[in-house]
Amino acid sequence: xxxxxxxxxxxxxxxxxxxxxxxxxxxxxxxxxxxxxxxxxxxxxxxxxxxxxxxxxxxxxxxxxxxxxxxxxxxxxxxxxxxxxxxxxxxxxxxxxxxxxxxxxxxxxxxxxxxxxxxxxxxxxxxxxxxxxxxxxxxxxxxxxxxxxxxxxxxxxxxxxxxxxxxxxxxxxxxxxxxxxxxxxxxxxxxxxxxxxxxxxxxxxxxxxxxxxxxxxxxxxxxxxxxxxxxxxxxxxxxxxxxxxxxxxxxxxxxxxxxxxxxxxxxxxxxxxxxxxxxxxxxxxxxxxxxxxxxxxxxxxxxxxxxxxxxxxxxxxxxxxxxxxxxxxxxxxxxxxxxxxxxxxxxxxxxxxxxxxxxxxxxxxxxxxxxxxxxxxxxxxxxxxxxxxxxxxxxxxxxxxxxxxxxxxxxxxxxxxxxxxxxxxxxxxxxxxxxxxxxxxxxxxxxxxxxxxxxxxxxxxxxxxxxxxxxxxxxxxxxxxxxxxxxxxxxxxxxxxxxxxxxxxxxxxxxxxxxxxxxxxxxxxxxxxxxxxxxxxxxxxxxxxxxxxxxxxxxxxxxxxxxxxxxxxxxxxxxxxxxxxxxxxxxxxxxxxxxxx
RNA sequence: GGCUUUGUAGUUCAGUUGGUUAGAACGCCGCCCUGUCACGGCGGAGGUCGAGGGUUCGAGUCCCUUCAAAGUCGCCA
Numbered sequence: 024x025x026x027x028x029x030x031x032x033x034x035x036x037x038x039x040x041x042x043x044x045x046x047x048x049x050x051x052x053x054x055x056x057x058x059x060x061x062x063x064x065x066x067x068x069x070x071x072x073x074x075x076x077x078x079x080x081x082x083x084x085x086x087x088x089x090x091x092x093x094x095x096x097x098x099x100x101x102x103x104x105x106x107x108x109x110x111x112x113x114x115x116x117x118x119x120x121x122x123x124x125x126x127x128x129x130x131x132x133x134x135x136x137x138x139x140x141x142x143x144x145x146x147x148x149x150x151x152x153x154x155x156x157x158x159x160x161x162x163x164x165x166x167x168x169x170x171x172x173x174x175x176x177x178x179x180x181x182x183x184x185x186x187x188x189x190x191x192x193x194x195x196x197x198x199x200x201x202x203x204x205x206x207x208x209x210x211x212x213x214x215x216x217x218x219x220x221x222x223x224x225x226x227x228x229x230x231x232x233x234x235x236x237x238x239x240x241x242x243x244x245x246x247x248x249x250x251x252x253x254x255x256x257x258x259x260x261x262x263x264x265x266x267x268x269x270x271x272x273x274x275x276x277x278x279x280x281x282x283x284x285x286x287x288x289x290x291x292x293x294x295x296x297x298x299x300x301x302x303x304x305x306x307x308x309x310x311x312x313x314x315x316x317x318x319x320x321x322x323x324x325x326x327x328x329x330x331x332x333x334x335x336x337x338x339x340x341x342x343x344x345x346x347x348x349x350x351x352x353x354x355x356x357x358x359x360x361x362x363x364x365x366x367x368x369x370x371x372x373x374x375x376x377x378x379x380x381x382x383x384x385x386x387x388x389x390x391x392x393x394x395x396x397x398x399x400x401x402x403x404x405x406x407x408x409x410x411x412x413x414x415x416x417x418x419x420x421x422x423x424x425x426x427x428x429x430x431x432x433x434x435x436x437x438x439x440x441x442x443x444x445x446x447x448x449x450x451x452x453x454x455x456x457x458x459x460x461x462x463x464x465x466x467x468x469x470x471x472x473x474x475x476x477x478x479x480x481x482x483x484x485x486x487x488x489x490x491x492x493x494x495x496x497x498x499x500x501x502x503x504x505x506x507x508x509x510x511x512x513x514x515x516x517x518x519x520x521x522x523x524x525x526x527x528x529x530x531x532x533x534x535x536x537x538x539x540x541x542x543x544x545x546x547x548x549x550x551x552x553x554x555x556x557x558x559x560x561x562x563x564x565x566x567x568x569x570x571x572x573x574x575x576x577x578x579x580x581x582x583x584x585x586x587x588x589x590x591x592x593x594x595x596x597x598x599x600x601x602x603x604x605x606x607x608x609x610x611x612x613x614x615x616x617x618x619x620x
Numbered sequence: 621g622g623c624u625u626u627g628u629a630g631u632u633c634a635g636u637u638g639g640u641u642a643g644a645a646c647g648c649c650g651c652c653c654u655g656u657c658a659c660g661g662c663g664g665a666g667g668u669c670g671a672g673g674g675u676u677c678g679a680g681u682c683c684c685u686u687c688a689a690a691g692u693c694g695c696c697a
Binding site for chain 1: 621623624626627630631632633646647648652653654655656657658659660688689690691692693694695696697
């Protein structure tokens with residue numbers, strides 16, 4: 024086996040496979056690449072050669088060179104070869120219109136086998152049906168597939184465009200530490216034990232938040248960074264424990280300035296990489312409006328089915344499910360699946376009910392109008408007048424399906440209807456991957472009430488500035504206070520978030536106070552920041568985009584794993600290297616760590 | 621931590637109320653083939669049915685435990 028492999032000495036590549044065209048005919052060229060496919064036809068052998076740019080056909084003719092032909096006969100898929108040859112035009116009847124290089128082929132004069140290859144566990148092709156589990160175990164093979172190469176090269180181009188944008192807009196690129204002080208608030212930290220400080224730990228950054236604010240205090244004015252971030256929380260299709268952010272911060276700005284840079288960046292990026300025009304200004308929507316119309320702070324605006332409050336219409340009917348919800352502080356709300364009533368059989372509605380039960384709603388009440396015949400799951404509980412009132416309120420007409428959820432908790436009504444409208448759009452195949460609907464969600468609540476611990480927590484982070492006009496409620500009605508915090512949402516996915524920060528030390532200590540952080544706690548955790556603010560802080564604010572999510576949407580992938588070279592799977596392990604793993608006691612002893620059995 | 625789905629050849633799957641030697645396609649190997657490009661034709665190899673235990677005369681199929689993967693709720697300042 025070994026003596027079959029040859030060296031590359033003296034064989035210097037002149038071209039990439041996918042770049043050659045018919046204008047190159049008669050040129051002598053040298054190519055390197057992977058054997059995509061071998062097609063022997065008796066005295067002729069065709070080889071498709073692949074590199075990162077594409078594929079091209081090589082041809083070997085037994086009559087012209089028997090030794091070379093025999094060598095080519097022994098090639099197999101994924102062998103790595105170098106060839107010298109001449110570009111030939113194909114006869115008209117031998118052209119392949121499905122191939123970029125289908126007008127030409129290479130008549131080979133020299134062949135070197137640079138590496139042999141065993142049969143791969145799956146074929147190196149697009150449109151394979153191989154499970155992700157197998158693909159990830161052999162990720163290095165999966166990454167040979169043109170689709171994956173395309174995704175990662177797209178990502179490279181996007182990152183490059185992003186850097187250009189921020190350079191051109193006067194941002195300074197600065198790295199912040201990967202080993203930093205643990206922050207028990209928010210997501211769980213990935214901890215790193217310190218050898219030199221027995222029993223002490225660093226944490227990997229969840230975000231460079233504090234450092235970037237300090238850079239503003241230092242006067243860098245505009246900073247950005249491609250920041251790797253780590254959060255030890257459970258995974259989702261759009262959530263990896265290790266991810267990349269385009270992180271930036273600006274001084275002497277207000278909300279509008281940050282949002283303006285955001286939308287200009289998106290416009291630049293989409294134009295440069297996809298040649299797609301993002302129209303400015305991007306629509307803005309206050310948090311409260313997003314929640315009441317779409318039941319989500321990351322609404323997908325590619326389809327309708329907005330949420331309609333019918334609490335007032337049903338408050339006095341005889342259906343206790345509705346009346347109980349309303350009288351106990353909750354609500355009854357509906358979405359009108361306009362024009363699709365005939366797509367939802369009784370069974371389909373049952374499965375939607377199952378779906379919402381999974382998100383804590385107790386069930387769905389429904390009305391259906393097919394061919395002007397109305398069927399309704401709750402009409403026996405109310406008079407015609409009330410029904411007509413509901414129909415009018417929801418614009419319920421022939422062909423429509425009305426789905427109603429009632430609960431004593433508004434949050435359950437809204438979030439389940441919000442999830443339901445997305446699920447319905449998915450089932451009706453109403454979502455177009457090539458359509459990009461942006462929305463800027465603004466005026467997030469300043470505080471979030473944690474029912475479990477009966478306390479207020481900062482919704483964004485404790486350095487977020489409240490809106491000045493709401494400050495008067497901060498003692499009397501804290502939940503009413505809105506923050507100068509905003510998100511960018513694309514097609515129902517949160518692409519990133521940011522805020523104007525507090526730059527006044529007194530306001531900052533008030534905020535710590537409000538979220539139940541004592542002076543001592545605050546000093547212990549953020550003393551350096553509080554100190555820093557004493558020496559002067561410019562007004563500042565910033566933002567961070569999730570690069571992985573952005574790439575996922577831009578290439579039309581449904582999982583982050585398709586735009587990350589070596590991703591983690593659902594339980595946060597990596598199938599290829601099989602990490603995390605046990606470490607030997609020597610390593611643990613040095614760190615003074617013992618594992619509890 | 622909870623819920624749902626999945627696990628059978630290298631890969632993707634089928635496998636009936638529990639019943640003979642577990643099948644197909646693609647891939648792989650061999651032979652034939654001078655214009656293929658998802659080449660074609662003929663022949664062949666390939667299985668711990670995720671693992672362990674149980675019920676049974678008999679288990680891929682039923683039960684229990686466990687492992688792995690996907691989605692999701694909680695969680696993600």
